[in-house]
Amino acid sequence: MDLTVGPLQFFWSADRWSAFHAGLASAPVDRVVLGELVCSKRLPFFQDRIPEAIATLVAAGKEVALTSLALVTLKRERKATADLAAMGLAVEVNDLTALAHLPEGTPFWVGPMVNVYNEGTIAWLARRGATRICLPPELPLESVAQLARAGAEHGVAIEVWGHGRLPLAISGRCYHARMHGRTKDNCQFACEDDPDGLDVKTLDGQRFLAMNGVQTLSDSHACAAHQVEALAEAGVDALRLSPQSRGFDRICRMYRQRLDGDLCPDRMVEELGRIDAGMQLSDGFLTGQRGADWSGARQPDARPLDA
Amino acid sequence: MVMEIVCPAGTPASLRAAVTAGAHTVYCGFADETNARNFPGLNFDRAEMREGIGFAHAHGARVLVAINTFPRAGDEALWHRAVADAESCGADAVILADLGLLDHAARHHPGLRRHLSVQAAAANADALNFYAESFGVKRVVLPRVLSVPEIAAINAETAVETEVFVFGGLCVMAEGRCSLSSFATGRSPNMNGVCSPASHVAYHDAGGVLDARLGGYTIHRVGKDEPAPYPTLCKGCFSAGEKTGHLFEDPVSLNAEQLIPQLHKAGVTALKIEGRQRSRSYVAQVVRNFRAAVDALEAGKPLPEGMLARLSEGQAMTTGAYRKTWR
Structure with missing residues (x-):
């Protein structure tokens, strides 16, 4: 297995965006997907930084793809999506609108926001030109194994969500704006204050979700530390790491060491705790009763889920 | 027509x-x-x-x-x-x-x-x-x-x-692209045809206050005599920052x-x-x-x-x- 860095889900300043992507050039990852996934209103703030980031990453030997938006409704969003096809890079389709603009036979990647649940869908996407598919995070390990086999059969690399807050939902409504009593068109970019999303707790104060503009994420960071062997066994080709504001370079190195067999899961979890002591982890979509579950919590000395 | x-x-x-x-x-x-x-x-x-x-x-x-x-x-x-x-x-x-x-x-x-x-x-x-x-x-x-x-x-x-x-x-989320329910309960619209399933709902009476929980998460809290809405995740009551309320959608x-x-x-x-x-x-x-x-x-x-x-x-x-x- 190798490593893919997914598109940044949050709204960072242009300078921070540039510095982050420049830093990935020296990270032990194989490919990077960049661009705006969540909200088209953010794109103008860093759009002119994209060519330089691409040049730096390509020069460092990384494969690079551009993501489409996850939900395309407006005319300018359709235009931006159509323009992706002309950028000369692989497009990662995260809304099928992007596929409508790719000439038949053009190779493309498929992101985790596209519903790929079965062999028939993989076969159809492969015929249409898909070469790489990151599966939706909610799939259980048994399905992942079936789909990895189908991917191998059709020459499509299969990726699984390896690390980071899980993208659980996307809406036409901006929750950051709504919280501040504003509409989406007049949002005043409230999401910029929360570089990893805004924590959403239950009425009992239990950490549960995170708000990121029109997107809703899990509070917990998905973490494949305990799943690496099972995923390799299933035939998965890559793990996807989703950017976060703290310690991301260390996270990339840890997953690299974990894949190389140089770091055990417990030690890795301990080190993740050093980056952010409050970071909750989950891997329940793969092997638990529900997405929020964490297999580490079943070990006697580990932190309970809602500690 | x-x-x-x-x-x-x-x-x-x-x-x-x-x-x-x-x-x-x-x-x-x-x-x-x-x-x-x-x-x-x-x-x-x-x-x-x-x-x-x-x-x-x-x-x-x-x-x-x-x-x-x-x-x-x-x-x-x-x-x-x-x-x-x-x-x-x-x-x-x-x-x-x-x-x-x-x-x-x-x-x-x-x-x-x-x-x-x-x-x-x-x-x-x-x-x-x-x-x-x-x-x-x-x-x-x-x-x-x-x-x-x-x-x-x-x-x-x-x-x-x-x-x-x-x-x-x-639904306030784009349909078919929401896994809130499977995150909290393991059962999802896309895979199982259900959202916030009744099998994972529990009501808890704590001295005049009724909590509605889904998958163990408290989604609503009402006085005993108030109507308790069904705990559908996206219409639940949550806190973020200084705010507590129906952050995604009201019931x-x-x-x-x-x-x-x-x-x-x-x-x-x-x-x-x-x-x-x-x-x-x-x-x-x-x-x-x-x-x-x-x-x-x-x-x-x-x-x-x-x-x-x-x-x-x-x-x-x-x-x-x-x-x-x-x-």
Whole structure:
């Protein structure tokens, strides 16, 4: 297995965006997907930084793809999506609108926001030109194994969500704006204050979700530390790491060491705790009763889920 | 042309009630994971489907069969069989969401009309046209994230028919792209045809205060004598920053009856009513009211007013994204 860095889900300043992507050039990852996934209103703030980031990453030997938006409704969003096809890079389709603009036979990647649940869908996407598919995070390990086999059969690399807050939902409504009593068109970019999303707790104060503009994420960071062997066994080709504001370079190195067999899961979890002591982890979509579950919590000395 | 009323039927009795009350079209599903209202005691076996379709056809109504979950890897045969059986039962169309299943239906059942489910979340004209060109889709159920002007813009650029939700439950997230329920309970709309399932709901009485929990997460808290809304995740009460409240959506249901003329003008073909889990008397009453409204519109008469408020079971009503208040 190798490593893919997914598109940044949050709204960072242009300078921070540039510095982050420049830093990935020296990270032990194989490919990077960049661009705006969540909200088209953010794109103008860093759009002119994209060519330089691409040049730096390509020069460092990384494969690079551009993501489409996850939900395309407006005319300018359709235009931006159509323009992706002309950028000369692989497009990662995260809304099928992007596929409508790719000439038949053009190779493309498929992101985790596209519903790929079965062999028939993989076969159809492969015929249409898909070469790489990151599966939706909610799939259980048994399905992942079936789909990895189908991917191998059709020459499509299969990726699984390896690390980071899980993208659980996307809406036409901006929750950051709504919280501040504003509409989406007049949002005043409230999401910029929360570089990893805004924590959403239950009425009992239990950490549960995170708000990121029109997107809703899990509070917990998905973490494949305990799943690496099972995923390799299933035939998965890559793990996807989703950017976060703290310690991301260390996270990339840890997953690299974990894949190389140089770091055990417990030690890795301990080190993740050093980056952010409050970071909750989950891997329940793969092997638990529900997405929020964490297999580490079943070990006697580990932190309970809602500690 | 008069706007088509598309009504839910969770049972054969509801189907007959909807048709008798004036539904132009009824949608329903088989009693398994192939449809997105996979609730205990609901839906149709094969014989019931065949009979129900026969009854509808005899009364001049159509039946659409929803096969709109995403087939499980390794088990696609169950979904393929559902499409084949819908055709042999005489269905007027199937409502599908999955790319692989659309491809299968287009290749193996070319004569069976294909509609795109709201679960596919096709939200602009390019996406609609893409589904039409790739799979011969004739109608798309639009996601509930669009405003009326956005719907009009879509219809101006596509020959595909559009169907929109006008009454009943309201998703605030793009449908088919939400795994909140499986994160909290392990059961999801896409994989299991359920959202915030009753099997994972618990009510906890703590001295005059009633907590409603879903998968162990406290979603609502009300005084003992207040009505306790069902703990649907996206309509729950949460805190973020300094705020506590319904951060995603209030516990409201959709009622766009007053927008029927605008939706007609926007080029919408069909009006869809949510609620296959509802009783047949509810279905009949909603159908009668919406049928009266579209007939009045067709005759150039004013719409009957405020006809459905009492059916919302004490919940507040909203026009959702249609009035552009989200944007």
